[in-house]
Amino acid sequence: MRTKQKWLSVLGAALLGIAAVTFPGATEVQAAGAPVVTSSIGNVTAEVGDTITIPITFSSETANITAIHGEPSKGYDSSLLQYEGTTYAGIPAGMESGAGGNFGYVTSSNNAFAGGTINMTFKVLKCSETPVTVTVNNLYFSNAQGDSDSTTLVSNITVNHPADQYQTTVDDPATCTEAGHKTVVCGLCGTVISDTDIPELGHDDGVWTVTKPSTCVEKGTQERRCGRCGELLETAELDLAAHTWDDGKVIKEATCSEEGEMLYTCTVCEKATKTETIAKTAHTWTVSDDTDADGWKVVTEATADAEGSKERVCSVCGEKETEVIEKLGSTTTVTPTEKPDTKPTTTNKPSTGTTGGTTTTGSAVKTGDNSLMAVYVALLAAAACGVTAAVVVKRRNARR
Known part of the structure; x- marks a missing residue:
């Protein structure tokens, strides 16, 4: 859009006068028509607290630009952005203005130029639930005669929400079989950062629990349930x-000749049984006046020239056990264990003999020794004589 503004004419005349003083050699240039300018504004990504630069680049078909004017003062939210000023790059030196939050620039006609960059600076105060924009209204590029070309530019500023300010809200917790839902919002501006579903958790392995114990006649049962939901x-x-x-x-009682038997019955079902063998008992050896305490009886007396023998008999099963009695001159002599309360045995004195210059001495118990029998006979005879004498004396006294 091409237009002529009275204030631009006035400003142009004033600037020309100032330029004639400020820039010697400046001459008045006949109007050659308003500048035909192509311009664009950049978009910016920022963090809260950053100072950002929004660039406006422009170019004219001819080098006839001597003044620039823009009005961003009403084109942004001052609670989100703070205007810091405007600088210029790629254009000649001139007079700059920042009155009222807008920007202005002018130079002399003989310093006219064809393009450059306008850099607007803002500080990001906070983020916003809606995109942050900066609108530059009434952007004019004028020639020395005040002819201008006007446009409006809008910059979009993406302000990243601070991650440390995120607030997560779980609207519906996930369960084993159903998805949940959560929302993440910015704690500064309330912008919804994400609005997503939480995948269902699935059942855990759970643990086995006995629901009915087994017995010896009936199987029990067990079950496994999810530890989270109990399914x-x-x-x-x-x-x-x-x-x-x-x-x-x-x-069956055990004996010395036959094993016994023990019967066990289940106390639960009262039907099942099992048996165990009872080991044989030890023999019960017959003990009498003719044996020692272990039941041994001498069958054949040992002599110096021959071995003897002894035996014992089990009083239960009749089993007989025999052993050899060593010769009387042997180094080892088997002596039967003496019974308690039995008559003392008479042991012969050791016999001594000399053979080839070697003296040997041996002793043994002789249960059936003839000399011992003679002693018994003599004692019985003496006792009988004593009894007879007593009877005779008694009869004689009776006759008197």
Whole structure:
């Protein structure tokens, strides 16, 4: 759009006068028409607290620009951005103005130029729920006669929300079988950063629990439930339990010749039984006046020239056990264990003999020694004589 503004004419005349003083050699240039300018404004990404530069680049078909004017003062939210000023690059020296939050620039006609960059500076105060924009209204590029070309430019500023200010809200917690929902918002401006579903959790492995214990006659059951929601996941049977045996009873006594038997019955089902063998008992050796305390009886007396023998008999099964009695002159002599309360045995004195210059001495118990028998006979005879004498004396006294 091409237009002529009275204030630009006045400003142009004033600037020409100032330029004639400020820039010697300046001459008045006949109007050659308003500048035909192409311009653009940059978009910016920023963080809260950053100072940003928004560039406006422009170029004219001819080098006839001597003045620039723009009005960003009403084109941004001052609670979000703070205007810091405007600088210029790629254009000649001139007079600059920042009155009222707008910007202005003018130079002499003989310093007219064809393009450059206008850099607007802002400080980012905070983020916003809606995009942050800066609008530059009434952007004029004028020639020395005040002819101008006007446009409006809008810059979009992306302000990243501070990650440390994110606030996460779980609207619906996820369960084992259903998805949940969560929302993340900016704690500074309330902008929804994300609005997403939480995947369902799925059941955990859970633990097995016995629901019915097994017995020896009936299998029990167990089940596995999710530890989070308690849903039944699986059931299974248990193995039969072992029998519970009683203390048992003897159904056959053990003897020295035959093993016994013990019977056990299950106290739960009262049907199942098992048996165990009772080991044989020890022999019960016959003990009499003719044996020692262990039941040994001399069968053949040992002599210096021959071995003897002894035996014992089990009083229960009749089993007979024999052993050899060593010769009387042997180094090892087998002496039967003496019974308690038995008559003392008489042991012969050791016999001594000399053979080839070597003296040997041996001793042994002789249960059936003839000399001992003679002593018994003599004692019995003496006792009989004493009794007879007593009877005779008694009769004689009776006759008197």
